[in-house]
Amino acid sequence: MALRFYNTLSQQVEDFTPATDNTVRMYTCGPTVYDFAHIGNFRTFTFVDLLRKCLRANGFHLNHVMNITDVDDNIIRNAVARHQPLAEYTRIYTEAFLQDCTALRLERPERLALATEHIQDMVEAIERLGQGQHTYSTEGSVYFKIASFPPYGKLSHNDFSGNLAGARVDVDNYEKADARDFALWKTPKEGEPFWETAIGPGRPGWHIECSVMAMKYLGETLDIHAGGIDLVFPHHENEIAQSESLTGKPFSRFWLHSEFLMVEGQKMSKSAGNYYTLRDLVGKGHAPESIRYLLASVPYRRALNFTIDGLKAAAIAIDRLRNFKLRLETDRCPDGLNQQLAARTAQATQAFTESINDDLNTAEALAAVFEFVRDANSAMDAGEFRAGNAPAALEFLSLFDSIFDVLKPSAQAGELSDADIEARVAQRAAAKKARDFALSDQIRDQLLEQGIILEDTKSGVRWKRK
Ligand code: AMP
Numbered sequence: 114m115a116l117r118f119y120n121t122l123s124q125q126v127e128d129f130t131p132a133t134d135n136t137v138r139m140y141t142c143g144p145t146v147y148d149f150a151h152i153g154n155f156r157t158f159t160f161v162d163l164l165r166k167c168l169r170a171n172g173f174h175l176n177h178v179m180n181i182t183d184v185d186d187n188i189i190r191n192a193v194a195r196h197q198p199l200a201e202y203t204r205i206y207t208e209a210f211l212q213d214c215t216a217l218r219l220e221r222p223e224r225l226a227l228a229t230e231h232i233q234d235m236v237e238a239i240e241r242l243g244q245g246q247h248t249y250s251t252e253g254s255v256y257f258k259i260a261s262f263p264p265y266g267k268l269s270h271n272d273f274s275g276n277l278a279g280a281r282v283d284v285d286n287y288e289k290a291d292a293r294d295f296a297l298w299k300t301p302k303e304g305e306p307f308w309e310t311a312i313g314p315g316r317p318g319w320h321i322e323c324s325v326m327a328m329k330y331l332g333e334t335l336d337i338h339a340g341g342i343d344l345v346f347p348h349h350e351n352e353i354a355q356s357e358s359l360t361g362k363p364f365s366r367f368w369l370h371s372e373f374l375m376v377e378g379q380k381m382s383k384s385a386g387n388y389y390t391l392r393d394l395v396g397k398g399h400a401p402e403s404i405r406y407l408l409a410s411v412p413y414r415r416a417l418n419f420t421i422d423g424l425k426a427a428a429i430a431i432d433r434l435r436n437f438k439l440r441l442e443t444d445r446c447p448d449g450l451n452q453q454l455a456a457r458t459a460q461a462t463q464a465f466t467e468s469i470n471d472d473l474n475t476a477e478a479l480a481a482v483f484e485f486v487r488d489a490n491s492a493m494d495a496g497e498f499r500a501g502n503a504p505a506a507l508e509f510l511s512l513f514d515s516i517f518d519v520l521k522p523s524a525q526a527g528e529l530s531d532a533d534i535e536a537r538v539a540q541r542a543a544a545k546k547a548r549d550f551a552l553s554d555q556i557r558d559q560l561l562e563q564g565i566i567l568e569d570t571k572s573g574v575r576w577k578r579k
């Protein structure tokens with residue numbers, strides 16, 4: 114079944130293939146590095162990672178650029194308050210962000226682009242917008258004239274025709290009611306850092322960086338542009354206005370936006386103070402893969418309510434899958450093939466793929482996995498599972514993990530539960546009984562790696578935590 118995505122621009126679910134060759138040209142908006150990212154931010158970045166993995170599973174290559182916003186209103190405010198040079202201040206949070214991405218197993222885009230390394234490109238774009246009568250300057254700042262771009266509003270599906278003229282807005286982020294001429298270039302206030310350029314001293318507004326870096330590396334028309342739902346307006350609307358005014362071509366064919374991570378009915382955000390960072394949660398003993406699983410488990414266009422109970426349930430779900438995998442790898446089943454189970458495996462595999470390809474319906478994809486695990490476990494318990502069924506079942510798990518990426522435990526993952534350990538000890542005993550000493554040693558070593566020591570005593574095996 115064809116790969117389909119909901120496109121914010123057309124408000125339709127559309128079949129997706131890249132425009133020119135087998136490579137998807139994709140741009141996603143990255144973090145503003147003024148503080149640690151919270152797991153609400155990471156819901157969006159996890160969605161982008163799932164998107165990458167889904168595109169790859171469909172046989173496409175990726176050329177994906179993500180920006181790091183290392184100059185904006187918040188960064189300047191904080192760096193100035195701490196008397197720190199901008200670059201020194203932002204490097205701390207850029208590195209922290211990349212470490213968190215690694216912990217959450219988020220793939221690195223093909224290119225990370227820092228805004229501050231593209232100031233000259235932005236200045237040139239602003240000059241060209243000026244030549245096209247899309248800008249005006251006031252007191253050293255340059256503004257984009259939204260009345261010069263009649264389709265303004267086409268992404269957020271707002272009719273701004275009544276209020277396109279006149280007022281300006283200086284802050285980088287604002288509400289829909291403030292649909293006004295926005296700043297491309299901001300003149301420095303007293304004590305603020307700035308760049309000396311052909312259009313005067315100052316710094317770029319937030320929106321121009323993404324237009325410029327996206328087109329520099331990916332061409333005038335992208336296949337996919339993605340980000341959190343709060344970026345539709347004004348950020349992406351402004352990116353379209355800038356880019357399409359420069360090229361006269363559609364800026365991106367597909368626009369994908371992920372819904373919020375919520376806490377008790379409110380968006381998780383710095384300003385509301387209702388947020389957790391990854392570090393907070395890992396520090397409390399939650400494994401990064403449980404957080405990844407939780408963030409991935411609800412389809413990206415549905416709001417996801419964050420709770421600690423939800424996180425615990427995610428850990429249990431992962432354990433169930435790991436135990437099932439271990440069982441497939443270690444249980445001795447009679448030779449042969451159970452045809453009915455083979456058909457069931459093929460059906461579950463297909464259901465999983467179709468769900469992922471259906472606009473990344475991760476909830477349905479997980480349902481396909483867990484229904485299969487339940488059936489396969491029952492077949493094993495009933496002695497109906499055959500050795501010949503294991504490879505396809507393992508392949509299905511590996512397909513699942515090529516998207517969800519949670520089966521391998523993190524080095525810093527929380528401790529195994531007692532029940533997990535007991536199950537593994539029992540598997541080792543069975544292996545020993547079958548005189549499969551290589552396997553029994555392997556299980557002992559794997560447990561040791563996770564800090565569990567086994568002792569063979571006369572009365573059986575005892576285990577303890579290191
Ligand atoms: P920022 O660092 O503020 O520029 O945000 C980085 C990304 O996180 C953007 O794509 C935002 O849309 C996204 N984001 C911010 N808060 C949330 C949230 N509560 N849930 C999901 N995504 C969010």
Ligand code: ZN
Pocket residue numbers: 141142143180323348
């Ligand atoms: Zn952006």
